[in-house]
Amino acid sequence: MDYQFKQIEQKWQKFWAENQTFKADTNSTKPKYYVLDMFPYPSGAGLHVGHPLGYIASDIFSRYKRLKGFNVLHPMGYDSFGLPAEQYAIQTGQHPAITTEANIATYRRQLDQIGFSFDWSREVRTSEPGYYKWTQWIFMQLFNSWYNLETDKAEDISTLIEKFNAAGSADVKAVCDEDIKSFMPSDWAAFSDEEKQAELLKYRLTYLKESTVNWCPALGTVLANDEVKDGFSERGGHPVEQKKMMQWSMRISAYAERLLQGLNTIDWPEPVKEMQRNWIGKSVGASVKFPISLTPTLSEGEGAGSYGYETADPLLWEVLKTNARVNRSHQTEGEDALWQKLRNSQTGHKIRRQHPIGTYIADFICLNKRLIIEVDGGYHLENQENDKIRTEALNQLGFNVIRFSNEEVLNNINMVAEKITSELNNRPDSAPAKVGNSASLSLGEGRGEAYIEVFTTRVDTIFGVSFIVLAPEHELVQALTTDGQKADIENYIAQTKKKSELDRMADTKTVSGAFTGSYVINPVNDEFVPIWIADYVLAGYGTGAVMGVPSGDQRDWLFAKHFDLPIIQILDTQTDLDVEANATKEGKYINSDFIDNLGYKEATSYLNHWLEREGVGKAKVNYRMRDAIFGRQRYWGEPIPVYFKDGLPYLIKEEELPLLLPEIDKYLPTESGEPPLGRAADWSYEDQYEYELSTMPGWAGSSWYWYRYMDAQNNCDFASKEAIAYWKDVDLYIGGSEHATGHLLYSRFWNKFLKDLGYVNEEEPFKKLINQGMIQGISQKINISGSQGSTSGSNNYRINGLQFSFGDKTERLIISQDVKVSEIDKGSDIAKEFFKTSLHNVDIQYTNELTNELDIEKYIKWRPDYENAIFWCSGGCWQGGVFYPFENSNGEKRFFTKPEVEKMSKSKFNVVNPDVLIENYGADTLRMYEMFLGPLEQSKPWNTNGIEGVFKFLRKFWRLFHNEEWIFHVEDSIPAKAELKALHKIIKKVQDDVERFSFNTSVSSFMIAVNELTDLKCKNRQVLEDLVVVLSPYAPHICEELWSLLGNTNLSTTPYPKFNPAYLEEAEFAYPVSVNGKMKMNLNLSLSIEQDEAISTVLANEQVQGYLNGATPKKIVFVKGKIVNIVI
């Protein structure tokens, strides 16, 4: 019989199902191997040819491993909670469970007909109560845990309570909220239960927090960062806005470092690891506190005539600052000498030098004591007069002035210092409490001063700071804004808000910002630094404030240039600072006071210590990764097992799990805007407490599912201890790279957490990961523009002399690719509008794959709303069945689309369904063809060009076992040497290829082997039997059939044939002989001969002599078994 794939495939699929051939042993002495596919979301569209690519690869690998003697776990299931089913429910009223069930049936049918060796007894569905019971259970464990930084792992909340009981909050080192309370054990004991719960919530690994979220009004839900693309929802493309909401969050940030370090221990594709590293975003630097130096909110009255705390006149700031800088670098000898006595609080008081006060610059000042110390040159009478005026002015500002002459200082420095010290000691503290409305400012510990904390990775550049920038949303902005700057700031904030609403992608090059009117003091040199706001600083990262160092950072440089702020060179290697910033770490520091002449490393470490000693900063590691929001205002997800009592969340009891998803009448938010669960009737805990109304996000169920497969039917645990101990982790995980920062990161997080609590044993869940490439589709595109009814009145315009008139009836215009703007009458606004539009896809079923011609009549039948539309393509326009060719076209009256390769997706109307191919060629052909397309990891557009070749190969293979009349026929002869050689070549090739996941190359090799054996007219049973085993992972159905025709059983666990290198050994080798590296000829030589003999044989050869043409070779290279190269 000819190769009857349909019968064969049905027969064996039925056999496998009935015999549970691929059920993994729970009790096995064999080594385990766990092969996992990323389980699919069962969408209504069913599988397309892209989906099975990874499944086929993993199936080949699983079948291969079984032949190699492993106990293989290869399961499949469904990530069956999700948005599409819910959207469908909203539209049709059909319960998502019903839709999901139907979709799963389709998936199962499609998966079955490809012949996968899944152990279906372990199937999981995340939307089944038996499964999500355990998702909820894990949530409860997270709620009941906190992250102890001392042990560097998650612990039960009870250990935290013990610490509170024993020593209060003092020696707790935890990952927690920022607003935790400081308390003594006695305080803790005195707390009410509510207070305790409220405090504990700040430590729990899953917690409630008011956070700014990506709110999508159209979907009525919150989206994770990775679900938002360019301000629109990834699914559906609806606008997304920022909104503050009370949300459940997961403290994944506690695991940032472990998630980062773990990447070094796993065999994953570098790009995925890199993406996770970027996502975690570790930066090592320092946090620095810049004390705030102004009382901006001081009212007229309070501040009249004096600067309540300390400041320069803002208007004169720039002048003063420049002067101060100049003065400092041109200090008189006396000033310099005195500074050496006063600096670093040697007097017991903090003294600043060259400090702007009002409209003056004081030589030295102690702000606390309101004392100014001046050193006079004293040689001119005019100067003395000026000094007098100056003193009076400073007195008016509330400062006292003592003066010393240059001589006094130089001749008797100690006496001067003593005088100053005693003067300071005798003066009362002028309390910094005068910091006006400082209630809204957060107060620095112990110093009584407000400060702005910044994070920097270049603390070494701190002497180059010439401004501080806050995010416009920074909590201190209001308080810091002076009356004079209020309009500017408010204006700017309004502008920023508008900008984020519009297009955040927009220009990153335009410099913008506004000055608050306030200053901070740079702690390393006591200089005044103006505080600005700008939207390039993000509220969510670090402290929402940065120090601007224009000489070292291009963004800061642009900002400084734009607003005319100083650019201070800080390294001697920095050049061209008037052209651009120079971020070098080379060279020695200059203009940097106590780190002058140091190099980068020493300076950084010195500064870190200095800052810490001074109490104004310290070395710090910062992570970009934020805690993950864990809640959706949606119906079709896991209910969160929490109820509220007096506004505080409490877990339901463990034995009450699962908390079932209640029935509701409509899948929409309630009238009052609450999530759909708010509609559920009588849904409350113990009939009195409100349940949490949001459900878990899509990634909840997929963050631990690989453990459920280990023991899918277990009712007492998410998986038994024994199963977890045996299967440990996933040895091979195959899936798309689109999950790099979502699923793969969250899964690692939950895995580490479960390990901390002792439920699982491995630190990392997926040892080896492979990303299959995307199979792309070929879309057919046209341009669509003008929305329904958007054109009004009568418009006339021409296209290459063709006159068109559109009245009110014109609803839509469709323009194909390739029409140039110049071909349209430019006067028309409509024309301009058309070309603004984006490409739209037409369903590929209406186009001809080869010619790209669109069957426009059929297309319009499918989209009747386009009935009155005008279609344009490169050759002309089409409307109402008439084609108007352009004047300069070749007059061909056909409508062409523009083909484009992109992601295969239902929304792009370019999907190719595998069912058709299986119908025509069978599953074995599909399996082999998908592998034959190219390397697994590579993305490639789908085409069926080569599928015939693969099908022909299988027929040829089938034929090896049959005679001319298609009757099964093999011979029990002794295999010929050539036959064994062909066989062992493929035995080796396939095991090498499979181990390195190079499936495409082994398909080619199978073809070569079958071609060789066909040429040899091989009918040998022994050879063909082995060949069947080797091919069976790739084409299991045909192999099972032949295996049984050969009289055998249990193909799937037959040992893989043993490779014998002896069969490949050759006595001779046709050495390629090249002259100067260019291959000229082949020469047969025995493989046993060595260099000398080989060279003389080669030189004796007539043909070689011909190439030499009488010349004497300079050198002859001989590599045994490889090559002969003659150098002339």
Place this chain on the structure above:
RNA sequence: GCUCGGAUGGUGGAACUGGUAGACACGCAGGACUUAAAAUCCUGUGCCCUCAACAGGCGUGCGGGUUCGAUUCCCGCUCCGAGUACCA
């Protein structure tokens, strides 16, 4: 901008640690079988020169380098794809 991939015939791709570039397949051309077509089989097929053969020249995105020898290693660029985006 940054990070990571990639670029080989008409097409998909092969060449694993530097050693015969283009395996295998598609497509195309010619032939056999057939009344004809499909299917099947055979032959050829990187480009250039040549009627053809022999022989030769050029060839792995571009320009250099290392080497007896480079698709492979190094330096510098171009283009394409993916991810990320003011991350301090």
